[in-house]
Amino acid sequence: MKKTATLYRMVMPGHVCPWGLKARHLLRSRGYQVDDRWLETREETDAFKAEHDVRTTPQTFIDGNRIGGYDDLRRFMGLKVRDPDATTYTPVVVVFLTTAVMAAMLSLTVHGTPLTVPAAEWFIALSMMVLGMLKLQNVDGFSTMFLNYDLLAKRWVPYGKIYPFAEFGAGALMVAGVLTWLSAPVALLIGGIGAVSVFKAVYLDKRELKCACVGGDSNVPLGFLSLTENLMMIAMAVWMLVMEYGSGGAAMGM
Structure with missing residues (x-):
């Protein structure tokens, strides 16, 4: 017997509800024949909400029972529903995976192989x-x-607004392999302060905080990956100083 569902969703001249499209796709992918009913005006939508005592659309009905909105439909199907307040390492992992691929492709283009010392340097700088x-x-x-959590920012508030420019700028100079006398000390400074700050907050004070490493709107927990970001900057800074001044060679791919 064919499974059927009734879906009410907003389809107006200036707006087609994306959650309604996702709900329809989910139902069809699970073998449901969808009775797709459009709410084509604001008045029609408001009347539907009042009739069924709901605050949002789309709304799905299966076997005469109201399932609810898109998230409710996912729960009904036994699927996970994203918690907007849940902490996750995904943003940082995605960044590192992306820059690793970028560095490998650069190395492949320049050196003919993706696994080189410059690839590791580009990975950190990117x-x-x-x-x-x-x-x-x-x-x-x-x-x-x-x-x-940052120890310097707590003492000098403007440092918090300087930090992103310093990190981006030092990384850009490191990618190009120029002005090492500037980029390496900057990376060493901000990475060192950051590492001490994270270590103190997480491992000494045992505080549970969100990390600002991927911006101010993230739910990345302050911890190992946050510390890794800073340790990478320290390692890169020391490496470049050694390569530039210790061995007399040029950094970044030379």
Whole structure:
């Protein structure tokens, strides 16, 4: 017997509800024949909400029973529903995976193989740039979250707004392999302060905080990956200083 469902969703000249489209796709992918009913005006939508005592659309009905909105439909299907307040490492993992692929492709183009020392250098430098870019999308939000744990920012508030520019700029110079005398000390400074701050907040004070590493709107927990970001900057800074001044060679792919 064919499974059937009735779906009420907003389809107006200036707006087609995306959640309604997702609900219809989910139902069809699970083998339901969908009675797709459009709410084509604001008045019609408001009347539907009042009749069924609901606040949102779309609304799905199966076997005469109201299932609810898109999230309710996912729960009914036994699927996970994203918790907007839940902490997750996904944003940082995605950044590192993306910059790793970028670095490998650069190395493949320049050196003919993806696994080289310059690839590792580019990975760290590109990670700094991308993480800086994410912070720069909302500098005020980042600096506010940063104040929860960064030791220098707590003493000198403007540092929170300087940090994203410093991280992005140092990363850009490291990608190009220029002005090492500037980029390396900057990375060493901000990475060192950051590492000490994270270590103190997480491992000494045992505080449960959100990390500002991917911007001020993230739910990334302050912890190992946050510390890793700072340790990478420290390692990159030391490596470049050694390569530039210790061995007399040029950094970043030379």
